[in-house]
Amino acid sequence: xxxxxxxxxxxxxxxxxxxxxAQVIEGKITDASQQGIDGATVILQSADSVFIEATITDxxxxxxxxxxxxxxxxxxxxxxxxxxxxxxxxxxxxxxIIMHPKDNQLRxxxxxxEKPLLKIEGSKLIYDITQLTNTKLVTxxxxxxKNLPGIMEYNGTLTLAGSGSVNILLNDKVSxxxxxxxxxxxxxxxxxxxxxxxxxxxxxxxxxxxGASIIFIPQSIKQMKANYKEKSTEPTAKSSKATEKVVLR
Numbered sequence: 001x002x003x004x005x006x007x008x009x010x011x012x013x014x015x016x017x018x019x020x021x022a023q024v025i026e027g028k029i030t031d032a033s034q035q036g037i038d039g040a041t042v043i044l045q046s047a048d049s050v051f052i053e054a055t056i057t058d059x060x061x062x063x064x065x066x067x068x069x070x071x072x073x074x075x076x077x078x079x080x081x082x083x084x085x086x087x088x089x090x091x092x093x094x095x096x097i098i099m100h101p102k103d104n105q106l107r108x109x110x111x112x113x114e115k116p117l118l119k120i121e122g123s124k125l126i127y128d129i130t131q132l133t134n135t136k137l138v139t140x141x142x143x144x145x146k147n148l149p150g151i152m153e154y155n156g157t158l159t160l161a162g163s164g165s166v167n168i169l170l171n172d173k174v175s176x177x178x179x180x181x182x183x184x185x186x187x188x189x190x191x192x193x194x195x196x197x198x199x200x201x202x203x204x205x206x207x208x209x210x211g212a213s214i215i216f217i218p219q220s221i222k223q224m225k226a227n228y229k230e231k232s233t234e235p236t237a238k239s240s241k242a243t244e245k246v247v248l249r
Contacts, residue, residue, distance in 0.1 A: 023068035027095025029061045029076055036061025037099060040078040041118055041125060041149060043201065047071040047087060049162055051201035054120050075162040077149030079117060083161045124215075125199040133191045142186035144194050145214060151199075156183075163201055163212035172198075172215055174207060186216065195219045 029040045040057040044065050057063045073087040074095065081099035119126050129144050138144050146153055150161040160166045168182050169175070175182060198215035207213065
C-alpha cells in the first residue's frame with residue numbers, strides 16, 4: 001500500500017512538472033555575432049498589444065516568462081540596439097532574437113558604477129536617465145525621452161514600439177497643457193533637470209487616459225541645488241571606481 005502511495009506521488013509530481021514546463025515563454029537575445037545581450041528589456045504583450053509582463057535579460061542574454069500563451073508578441077529594447085518586435089502563435093519554444101546596433105550619435109557610452117538604467121515595478125518601466133545625460137549627447141528633456149529604448153519620433157510625435165502614440169504625463173499627473181505645449185516645454189528644459197522617466201504600456205484607470213503613457217518626472221529645486229553642490233565639491237582627480245566602456249562598431 002505504501003509503495004502504491006509513493007508511486008502515485010511520483011507520477012503526480014512528474015505530471016505537474018510537465019504541465020508547468022509547458023507554460024513557459026523563454027529564449028535568448030543576442031547580437032549578430034551570437035553574443036548574449038545583458039540588460040535588454042523584454043516586454044510580453046497580447047496579440048492586441050495589451051501589456052502582460054516585462055523582464056530583463058541576464059548576463060548571457062536569457063529571458064524567461066512563466067506564461068502560457070498561444071498568441072503573443074515580444075518587444076525587445078536596449079539603449080544601444082534597435083528595438084525589435086515579433087509576434088508568435090506557438091508556446092513552449094526557445095526563442096532566439098537578434099538585435100542590431102543603433103546607427104545614431106550614441107556610438108560611445110560611458111557607464112560608471114553598477115546602478116541599473118532600468119528597473120521594473122509592476123507594469124512600469126522606470127529609467128534612471130543619468131547614464132544617458134552623462135554622455136553629453138542629449139541637451140534637453142525631449143532628447144532624453146526620444147533616446148530611450150522603444151521610443152521613436154514620427155512627424156514630430158513620440159511613439160512607443162508595440163503601442164503606437166503615447167500620452168505624456170508631467171510629474172505623474174495628467175496635464176491641462178496641449179500635446180504641443182508639453183513638447184515645447186520638454187525641448188526648453190535642460191537634460192540635467194530630468195530625474196527619471198517611467199513608461200507604461202497600459203495606463204491604469206486612475207490616470208483617466210487610455211493606451212500607453214510616458215511619465216516625465218523633473219528634479220525638484222531642492223534636488224537641483226543638492227546636485228549642483230555635490231558636483232562643485234567633486235575632486236578633479238579621476239575616481240578609482242571601475243569604468244566599463246561600451247563601444248558600438
